[in-house]
Amino acid sequence: MPSEGNKNALFEAIALMGKGLASPRRLELLDLLAQAPRRVDDLARASGQSTANTSQHLQAMHAAGLVTRTREGTSVRYSLAGDEVLSLWLALRDVSVARLAEVECAARDYLGDEVESIGREELIARLRTGDIVLVDVRPAEEFQAGHINGARSIPLDELEDRLADLPADREVVAYCRGPFCAYAHEAVRRLQAAGRPARRLAEGWPEWRLAAEPTKRTRAA
Amino acid sequence: MPSEGNKNALFEAIALMGKGLASPRRLELLDLLAQAPRRVDDLARASGQSTANTSQHLQAMHAAGLVTRTREGTSVRYSLAGDEVLSLWLALRDVSVARLAEVECAARDYLGDEVESIGREELIARLRTGDIVLVDVRPAEEFQAGHINGARSIPLDELEDRLADLPADREVVAYCRGPFCAYAHEAVRRLQAAGRPARRLAEGWPEWRLAAEPTKRTRAA
DNA sequence: CAACTTATCAAGTGATCTATTGAATAGCAA
DNA sequence: TTGCTATTCAATAGATCACTTGATAAGTTG
Numbered sequence: 001m002p003s004e005g006n007k008n009a010l011f012e013a014i015a016l017m018g019k020g021l022a023s024p025r026r027l028e029l030l031d032l033l034a035q036a037p038r039r040v041d042d043l044a045r046a047s048g049q050s051t052a053n054t055s056q057h058l059q060a061m062h063a064a065g066l067v068t069r070t071r072e073g074t075s076v077r078y079s080l081a082g083d084e085v086l087s088l089w090l091a092l093r094d095v096s097v098a099r100l101a102e103v104e105c106a107a108r109d110y111l112g113d114e115v116e117s118i119g120r121e122e123l124i125a126r127l128r129t130g131d132i133v134l135v136d137v138r139p140a141e142e143f144q145a146g147h148i149n150g151a152r153s154i155p156l157d158e159l160e161d162r163l164a165d166l167p168a169d170r171e172v173v174a175y176c177r178g179p180f181c182a183y184a185h186e187a188v189r190r191l192q193a194a195g196r197p198a199r200r201l202a203e204g205w206p207e208w209r210l211a212a213e214p215t216k217r218t219r220a221a
Numbered sequence: 222m223p224s225e226g227n228k229n230a231l232f233e234a235i236a237l238m239g240k241g242l243a244s245p246r247r248l249e250l251l252d253l254l255a256q257a258p259r260r261v262d263d264l265a266r267a268s269g270q271s272t273a274n275t276s277q278h279l280q281a282m283h284a285a286g287l288v289t290r291t292r293e294g295t296s297v298r299y300s301l302a303g304d305e306v307l308s309l310w311l312a313l314r315d316v317s318v319a320r321l322a323e324v325e326c327a328a329r330d331y332l333g334d335e336v337e338s339i340g341r342e343e344l345i346a347r348l349r350t351g352d353i354v355l356v357d358v359r360p361a362e363e364f365q366a367g368h369i370n371g372a373r374s375i376p377l378d379e380l381e382d383r384l385a386d387l388p389a390d391r392e393v394v395a396y397c398r399g400p401f402c403a404y405a406h407e408a409v410r411r412l413q414a415a416g417r418p419a420r421r422l423a424e425g426w427p428e429w430r431l432a433a434e435p436t437k438r439t440r441a442a
Numbered sequence: 443c444a445a446c447t448t449a450t451c452a453a454g455t456g457a458t459c460t461a462t463t464g465a466a467t468a469g470c471a472a
Numbered sequence: 473t474t475g476c477t478a479t480t481c482a483a484t485a486g487a488t489c490a491c492t493t494g495a496t497a498a499g500t501t502g
Contacts, residue, residue, distance in 0.1 A: 011245035017317040018242035024232035065320030084316045096238040099286030
């Protein structure tokens with residue numbers, strides 16, 4: 001007996017998750033969580049907002065089912081609620097970028113000059129033949145939480161100091177948080193300034209991981 | 222030169238699309254548009270809200286890049302902005318249903334008793350051997366805008382009158398707008414009440430279409 | 443042209459959302 | 473117990489949003 005009330009309840013419940021994605025601050029937190037689970041004040045510092053505000057946003061996302069939390073002694077660690085949520089976030093981001101002209105402008109301004117990039121397939125092939133070095137330029141904690149197999153960690157701010165660690169005879173491929181993270185762009189520019197051939201990976205760790213672990217896209221009705 | 226201002230602009234632009242998904246009314250409109258493009262007052266009637274309000278919601282979604290519009294004489298026809306948007310909507314719906322316990326309750330209340338369902342693969346196999354009849358129980362206009370190959374259109378309110386059209390010796394499979402549309406459930410109940418063996422397809426037309434036309438899931442960075 | 447349909451705009455009100463502030467709580471360590 | 477830290481709660485003011493109403497614009501038809 002299909003009643004209007006229940007039908008609305010369904011859309012309202014879905015809209016709850018939509019609301020979770022409707023604030024730039026929350027999206028920034030979600031983006032950070034896509035790299036690694038983190039504690040509240042850590043997220044607050046990383047996103048430059050007050051702890052109380054961060055906590056409230058996280059609770060909103062928790063209510064929407066976007067994130068999960070676990071107590072760890074005196075602090076609370078938040079993580080994405082699952083790979084489906086990561087998929088959703090990437091889908092939203094991609095659709096938005098594809099459709100909204102403003103976003104592309106914003107991205108270009110933010111990333112600076114475009115640097116040469118390399119795709120997933122080519123990277124895999126070149127890794128196999130061993131004629132490149134893959135470098136993860138994200139902060140060390142994010143590398144530790146997960147990284148591409150065969151990558152070595154050199155956070156962006158240590159790059160100049162550790163140039164000697166990189167074999168001089170091989171091209172460097174840098175990757176970071178994703179296509180809208182400036183780290184890899186910046187790393188490539190600095191490497192080239194130091195006379196090293198370098199490119200950036202067109203995607204970041206979350207996209208790579210999702211592609212590597214073919215998550216259940218099956219739809220159980 | 223990564224500046225904070227631009228980074229925020231990026232998230233703000235994406236949040237714009239999030240806001241487009243943050244209202245139950247808009248989601249209802251989106252769900253209708255997933256079936257077929259429609260005119261404003263048509264959508265207003267179908268969703269039971271004022272024309273002005275519908276127009277405003279549609280404009281909000283247009284600004285977010287979720288829908289496109291074309292003038293048609295005196296009226297304006299809105300449609301989904303592309304298959305990526307359909308993907309996004311289905312992803313949001315699925316994640317929400319998987320995560321939010323409330324939604325499942327709402328869905329159960331709304332759909333009534335569960336009826337036996339059939340999956341995509343089995344349907345394809347049974348269609349090939351020809352021992353079932355596939356029936357589209359949505360309104361005729363939606364059937365006309367697109368339907369599963371081999372289906373015949375029998376809108377739900379004509380079902381009883383047209384029982385004779387269905388061969389008595391074959392099982393009937395009914396489908397409608399999607400797993401949360403009550404039409405197929407109701408159709409199966411009525412068919413069984415009339416002594417016909419019947420099941421519902423576990424998914425609806427939008428899901429089927431998206432699976433049939435493997436849309437570009439590739440991510441251009 | 444006038445009458446009519448369809449869609450959009452503009453303004454106003456009540457509701458909801460956001461960020462801030464300061465207080466309250468939970469866990470840990472002396 | 474008393475401090476200390478990390479997080480959450482509660483109250484607030486300001487911003488934004490949703491829906492209504494009545495006017496306006498665009499397009500069709502007589």
